[in-house]
Amino acid sequence: MSSKLHDPFKTSFDSLDEYADLISQVLKCPITIEDANHRLLAYSTHDERTDPARISTIIGRRVPEKVINQLWKEGTIPTLLKTKEPIRVKNMEEIGLSHRVAISIWKQDEVLGFIWALEIDQSLKEEDLALLKKAADAVKNKLLQLQTRKNKKEERFQEFFWKLLTGHLKDQEEILEHFHALQINPPATFAILVFQFKKNISSKEEQWISYLLQTNQRIKILLYTIDCNQLIVLVSTDTFQNPFSELEQFVQVFVEKMNERYGIKDIISVFSSIYEDYQLIGKAYEETQSVLAIKNKFPYETKHIYNYHKLGIYQFFDLLLEKRKVEPYENYSLKKLHEYDQKHNSHLVKTLEVYLNNDANINDAAKELNVHANTLTYRLKRIAEIGEINFKDPNQKMMLYLDLKLEKYKGI
Amino acid sequence: MSSKLHDPFKTSFDSLDEYADLISQVLKCPITIEDANHRLLAYSTHDERTDPARISTIIGRRVPEKVINQLWKEGTIPTLLKTKEPIRVKNMEEIGLSHRVAISIWKQDEVLGFIWALEIDQSLKEEDLALLKKAADAVKNKLLQLQTRKNKKEERFQEFFWKLLTGHLKDQEEILEHFHALQINPPATFAILVFQFKKNISSKEEQWISYLLQTNQRIKILLYTIDCNQLIVLVSTDTFQNPFSELEQFVQVFVEKMNERYGIKDIISVFSSIYEDYQLIGKAYEETQSVLAIKNKFPYETKHIYNYHKLGIYQFFDLLLEKRKVEPYENYSLKKLHEYDQKHNSHLVKTLEVYLNNDANINDAAKELNVHANTLTYRLKRIAEIGEINFKDPNQKMMLYLDLKLEKYKGI
DNA sequence: ATACATTTTGGGGATTTTCACAAATGATCA
DNA sequence: TGATCATTTGTGAAAATCCCCAAAATGTAT
Structure with a gap:
């Protein structure tokens, strides 16, 4: 058998399943055909040898997500999306995948689907791979038909969805x-x-x-x-x-x-x-x-x-921003702190914000600010003095938090 | 000298100061006349002996507040407001008050003011006190005049203030x-x-x-x-x-x-x-x-x-209450906690509120709730589970605080 | 009534946080 | 330039909080 061999797939079938069976017979191994989204389109039935991944795929009518994830991570799928050549996939027991060969089905520069050939007993030879490539080409038209049918359905979906929205x-x-x-x-x-x-x-x-x-x-x-x-x-x-x-x-x-x-x-x-x-x-x-x-x-x-x-609290922000724009309120503490920052080019306001963001946790806040915890303690003491803030009062803290966030976005 | 003596105060003067001097001359001691609010109305000048309290009173044209406070605490003023008899006030060095006698000036059942007589050298005798009582009666009319004049002024004050308001x-x-x-x-x-x-x-x-x-x-x-x-x-x-x-x-x-x-x-x-x-x-x-x-x-x-x-945050409450009334929002965590409270007649919501009121301080909150700190810890663990709350997230905590307060007053 | 789950309380050790103090660095102002 | 003040970082001890366990109390369902 050489690659110049007569193409055994130049026949027309009604269903993809018949194609799958034909390929299976030719290559003497179980065959699965998927669409571009790894949904099962067809699978051969003449051969009973299989692996857990294939069983799950057939049962669920789609390739299991963890298998897809693994094939992405390990590079098989990215390669399949780049080349029209058959790809050999090595054994991956952890996801129930035995040796197999995969090929993508192309229409111009778009992948329509994949064919999987399991190598249960023996490896596929060079000429088998050439045959697989021919099979992929033969299946293309059938897939195209399916796709256009799907597109029409898709349009009706779209229309309905927008009406709902x-x-x-x-x-x-x-x-x-x-x-x-x-x-x-x-x-x-x-x-x-x-x-x-x-x-x-x-x-x-x-x-x-x-x-x-x-x-x-x-x-x-x-x-x-x-x-x-x-x-x-x-x-x-x-x-x-x-x-x-x-x-x-x-x-x-x-x-x-x-x-x-x-x-x-x-x-x-x-x-x-x-x-x-x-x-x-x-x-x-x-x-x-x-x-x-x-x-x-x-x-x-x-x-x-x-x-x-x-x-x-962000539920309220539109409302609060509006209120703040209308009335001439100013947070006294923040004003004082801003003035101090301005004068001594310090970062008390920023410090306060990070501190409050971190739920008043000195260590976490110090870490985020990249300063020593004692530095933060010192700053907070100063902030409390300058802004006349009592950090034990939840109401005050909340108001500071709100006003800090609000003033950031007053301009919007 | 007896109480049947001719009344030396049955003369008419233009100013209260002249009365003060007259009384001072008759009783041979410094005299001060105050209105009902302890404002200085007049004082005798012929006698130079005096005490620090009287000096301050004259300088400030009113009795110093600490003196008034002391006289209230110690009972002099309450008594003066009850009786028309002269009252002897003992030495109170700490506020610069030496021995003196006081009497209130009455118009029917209302006190118009007070006369103070300092006992610098010698104590006043019984007949002096009787004279003082007569003096108080004589001064009454002068005070009444002042008061009606003041009332008229008062009315103009009122009118002006309301116009401003x-x-x-x-x-x-x-x-x-x-x-x-x-x-x-x-x-x-x-x-x-x-x-x-x-x-x-x-x-x-x-x-x-x-x-x-x-x-x-x-x-x-x-x-x-x-x-x-x-x-x-x-x-x-x-x-x-x-x-x-x-x-x-x-x-x-x-x-x-x-x-x-x-x-x-x-x-x-x-x-x-x-x-x-x-x-x-x-x-x-x-x-x-x-x-x-x-x-x-x-x-x-x-x-x-x-x-x-x-x-x-209470600045915002009108706004927020309004918003909450309009939209069908419900705080998921609070709802769950209320349901739990209902079912097990527990007090998780109340516990949460006290905890948040106390700025997430376990000890303070436990004290307020009259439970062991470990009990509160346990409850908070349950609250976090049931309400799916992360107490490290300031936003969540704030929202809980707000919704707790809001739901209390949704009915208003 | 009994078994079971939930809640409360307590003890005590590990871990964190707080606090006071000191030294070093940086900034400011005459 | 030196003196002073503000800021940063480090150290170590005291205080507080956290965490785990277990016993007791209480509530609940069969």
């Missing part, structure tokens, strides 16, 4: 019908997630996002769409024990992966409260937007805050 | 003219003080108030008036180093004395910021009223707060 669908019955028409199981409880990117999201990035959302197995994504620099997602929270911490973990992982895998940094993410009533999707969306607005104003302070409930 | 006088020049017409030296800086009594202020209480204000030497009272249950005072703050702490001390002392001397409790006192512009007296007044409104809502929390600047 903008509150155009007022009737519960109607909404449920739409869900069913799109074959989405309507969730009992849901939330809106929004990821705000630095710049408008390009179509390349859109693909990456899509990939990340599809391959995640942490959370059930119902709908998602992109609006300028925002990725808006509707997720089901039905299966969660602690919905908020689960959502928090998810957004953190998402942001982390966008950075690790694609080098996209500074994504600001938020999510809404948990709702049951589909008519309130618009409200949930508004909620995310108001949280985003505050996070944009106070990025440092709200770094670890993702939803309205956790905003804490 | 209600902002009816807009012209700086005009205001200054009024001040001068009333022989008040216009202060460079001033503040408004308001004392809110439990009940409407009776005319009896009005006299006590007047007495306390007049005899105080801590602060310069420019004008005062009474409105239902409020005493409103305009004071000069020109001579103060730390105006706020001086004002604070003054109001505390005032409230204390109203209680000690007259048994009037639960006076709520506030004062405005320091102003320079007389046109802003109305604003200062409004400020006191808004602080009073908040102190009425949060009496416990604002017990030690007297002015707007010190209100701290």
Whole structure:
């Protein structure tokens, strides 16, 4: 057998499964075909030899997330996304993966999916790899068909989602019908997630996002769409024990992966409260937007805050900023401290802020300020004197904290 | 000489000073005449023997405050206010007071003033005391004249003050003219003080108030008036180093004395910021009223707060209460804790509040709660679990504090 | 009534924090 | 330039807080 051999895949089948079986027969090993998001498209059945990773993939109709993660870390997937050649993947027992060969399926410069060939008994030879490459080419058209069909469905998703977000669908019955028409199981409880990117999201990035959302197995994504620099997602929270911490973990992982895998940094993410009533999707969306607005104003302070409930005092900041702009109030202590800083070019205000940020913990604050704890103690003594502050009075401390944050953003 | 003796005081003089000299000549000792507020009205000059207390009184044209305080504590003044008989006052070196006899001057059941007779060389005899009583009676009419003249002046004061408080006088020049017409030296800086009594202020209480204000030497009272249950005072703050702490001390002392001397409790006192512009007296007044409104809502929390600047977060409470009424927000942690309290009839919310009131100090809070410190530690651990609270996060703590206070007063 | 979970209290040691003092450095002003 | 004041850092002892354990008390459910 040479690479000039007659192409055994130049036949047309109705389903991808038949392709999988054919490839399996030719190469004499189990075959799996996935789309670009590692969803299972087809798998060969004639061969019963397999490995745990493949079993999980077939059972869950998608590649398990930890396998994907491992393949990213270890470099297989990045390579597959770069080359059209078959890639040999070594044994990775810890995730139940035995020896195998993978190849990506290309349409021009875009990856449509992957074929996996397990090397259970013997390794594939050079000519087998050439055959695999031919198989990948043959499968391409079938995948393209699937994709266009998917795109059309996608458009209907988009339309529906925007109607929900903008509150155009007022009737519960109607909404449920739409869900069913799109074959989405309507969730009992849901939330809106929004990821705000630095710049408008390009179509390349859109693909990456899509990939990340599809391959995640942490959370059930119902709908998602992109609006300028925002990725808006509707997720089901039905299966969660602690919905908020689960959502928090998810957004953190998402942001982390966008950075690790694609080098996209500074994504600001938020999510809404948990709702049951589909008519309130618009409200949930508004909620995310108001949280985003505050996070944009106070990025440092709200770094670890993702939803309205956790905003804490920042919930009030719009209101308070307004009040402060209107009335001629001035915080006496802060004024004094600013004057002192000005005169002696010291950093008492900054010191105070870090101290309060750190919950009045001298050690932590000193660490953040890179000074000796005694230095901070001394400064605080001075701050208390100059600003006439009693650090034992929670009311005073709170007011200082609020006014510190408020004066930072009075200009906005 | 007997008590049936011809009355030597049955003559009429133009000024009180002449009376003082006459009495001095008859009794052969220095004489001082004061009004009901211990302001010097007249003093004899023919006799040069005197004591430090009398010197200070004459120099300052009023009895020194510490002397008045001592005479109250030791019982002289209370007795003088009860009896028409002469009272012998023993030597009190610590305040520079040598032996003397005092008598009050009465018009029906009201005390108009006092006559003091110093016993420098020899004690007054029984017949001298009888003479003194006659003298007191003779002086009465002169004092009455003074008083009615004062009352008329008082009325003009009142009218002017109310015009200032209600902002009816807009012209700086005009205001200054009024001040001068009333022989008040216009202060460079001033503040408004308001004392809110439990009940409407009776005319009896009005006299006590007047007495306390007049005899105080801590602060310069420019004008005062009474409105239902409020005493409103305009004071000069020109001579103060730390105006706020001086004002604070003054109001505390005032409230204390109203209680000690007259048994009037639960006076709520506030004062405005320091102003320079007389046109802003109305604003200062409004400020006191808004602080009073908040102190009425949060009496416990604002017990030690007297002015707007010190209100701290309570400045915002009207605004925040409004916001909370409008939107359907609920503090998740507090909700959980309330539910727990309900179910297990425990006191986690109360515990949390006391803990936060005490600036997260375990010992202080435990003391206030009358439980062992370890008990509080345990409860806090439970509170953190149940309410999903991180006590190291100042934002969370602040929000809890705010919501705790807010929910207490949502009904108002 | 009994078993079980929760809460309260206490002891005592480890760990931190606080405090006072001293030395060194930096800034300021005549 | 020296004298003075403000600031920073270090040290070590005293005080306080934290933490773990266990016993007792209380409440709860079967």
